Amino acid sequence: MILAKVIGTVVSSQKDQKMEGIKLLLLEKIDPVTMKGKADYVVSMDSVGAGVGEIVFYVSGSSARYTNTTEGKPTDSTIIAIVDFIEKDDAYTYQKDKQ
């Protein structure tokens, strides 16, 4: 799974019928040490109610369809978790409420 920051939302009205009713978020991959964006973006389906500004991680490929929200949907990227803490070498590099 890849760590990323939710930086926006994506709206599409003309789309595949199976994409109806699914929240699409714009994610920027982040370096978990510096917490800086890597200018590498992806559109991801949201299955956990993530909001803009939050740090998440998403699953790619066929596994992206194995959540209740995205079962049978044509997605290859689904957010499966909102991150509370990232710990590296016994130090927090990210704490959700400390932002």
Add this chain to the structure above:
Amino acid sequence: MTLGIVVGTVVSSSKDEQIQGARYLLIDKCNQQGEKKGDYLVALDIVGVGPNEMVMISEGSTARETMVTKNKPIDALVVGIIDIIDENDIIVYKK
């Protein structure tokens, strides 16, 4: 499989409800000597890995091919802890 060093953990309380109680490890990909590349990913741990250990990671849909991860939305799984790697009869990594 990809080689990586366990450098930390990623904690999430609001995650997809299908994987309760799983431990997510922060992995820095490395070469066979254990030199880190600064290329990070999150992988599920079901073998009980300690910090700074070198591990093998399986990525993609094959990460679902275990009892615990069957039909679960994951694409990176720690499948083994590395003890020794030799290259042309020279040990390049030892736990």
